[in-house]
Amino acid sequence: QVQLVESGxxxxxxxxxxxxxxxxxxxxxxNYAMGWFRQAPGKDREFVAAINWSGxxxxxxxxxxxxxxxxxxxxxxTVYLQMNSLKPEDTAVYYCTADPVxxxxxxxxxxxxxxxxxxxxxxxxx
Numbered sequence: 001q002v003q004l005v006e007s008g009x010x011x012x013x014x015x016x017x018x019x020x021x022x023x024x025x026x027x028x029x030x031n032y033a034m035g036w037f038r039q040a041p042g043k044d045r046e047f048v049a050a051i052n053w054s055g056x057x058x059x060x061x062x063x064x065x066x067x068x069x070x071x072x073x074x075x076x077x078t079v080y081l082q083m084n085s086l087k088p089e090d091t092a093v094y095y096c097t098a099d100p101v102x103x104x105x106x107x108x109x110x111x112x113x114x115x116x117x118x119x120x121x122x123x124x125x126x
Contacts, residue, residue, distance in 0.1 A: 002026040002115040004096045009120030012086055016124070020081040022096030022117060030054075033099045033106040034072060034079040035113060038092035038122075048094070049081060050106035059106055064090075086124045093119040 003025040012018055026032065035050035049070040051058045058070050069082040079096065097113035099106075107113060 002032075002098055004098060004115055004117035006094065006096045006117045006120040009094060009122045011123045011125060014086065014088060014124055014126050016086050017082070017084045018086065018122060020083065020094055020096075020120060020122070022079045022081075024077045024079070024096075024098060026077065026098070029077040030074045031100055031102060033101050033103065034070075035097040035099070035106060035108075036070065036079075036081045037095045037097060037110055038090075039095070039119075040089075040092040043092075045095070045110055047108050047110070050108065051079065052104060052106040053102045057105055059108060083122070086122075088124045088126045091122060091124050093121050095119045 005023045008020040036048040037045050039045040049060045051070045055072050067085045072079045096117040098115040099113045
């Protein structure tokens, strides 16, 4: 059973930065593609970023590209999401996801991910 625990969400001002962390309780973490999704009130869950099993390929939603960076530390079984230049429209619950796939590109679709965390709230004030 894979457990994912997110942390780092909080209230931040427009233009500020946050780093989200996701600790995974899983064997062979390095075999998993990892992703971040978010869901704002009244909206569908949307893809934010993902990184493949090796850490060699990352993918980003157009709305966050250039502002957010996903990374992983396999020694700590942890994936990070560094968020800079935050905007009020980034306000959402952020979810960490894991998929046991060793592909070149990490998945973008939520249905491809097998495991989900409980989420962490990020609020950006204007």
